Amino acid sequence: MDLTKIISVTGKPGLHRVIGQNKQALIVESLIDAKRFPVPLSVKVSSLEEISMFTTGDDVPLKEVLTKLHEANKGAAAADPKSDDGTLWEALTKALPNADRERIYSSDVRKLFTWYGQLLASGEFEKKEEAAHKEPEHKEEGATKKAVEKGVKKKAGATAKVKPSTGGVPKAAAVRRGGQRGS
Secondary structure (H helix, E strand, O other), X not given: OOXXXXXXXXXXXXXXXXXXXXXXXXXXXXXXXXXXXXXXXXXXXXXXXXXXXXXXXXXXXXXXXXXXXXHHOOOOOOOOOOOOHHHHHHHHHHHOOOEOOOOOOHHHHHHHHHHHHHHHHHOHHHHHHHHHHOOOOOHHHHHHHHHHHXXXXXXXXXXXXXXXXXXOOOHXXXXXXXXXXXX
């Protein structure tokens, strides 16, 4: 599971996948309904890769918590985020026994289970397994294909004639100016 492109956007419900970026905004796609929209760079976003959970020991990255939840539930849905706090804490401690109950807010636990449900519904956990089963491509073959493509493009560009630029001035005026300046 790759969480580097999965973000939470302030003011927008759910999780979003970063599709691209331009000068003024990120282009994101909602994991809920697959709608794409721009998010201005002035809006606060949080990458799930950078979030961690408090434990009684060292903090645990959110990726590990989600993976443990997936394993504890055997790939099925976890507790409903709208259920009471006791049920949510029980489900969390089943996956992460050393979760620090004093430093983790109940709202954060609800958000964790909401995000888990969205990632599960969007198939992010299966993408991890598919990526592990793919055979790596040979780098040399890819590099030679790119070199051949570049060579073809260079040859095609080399045969084209380049017209001299007159700087947007008609050719006659450019010639006249050149003659007026004298040699």
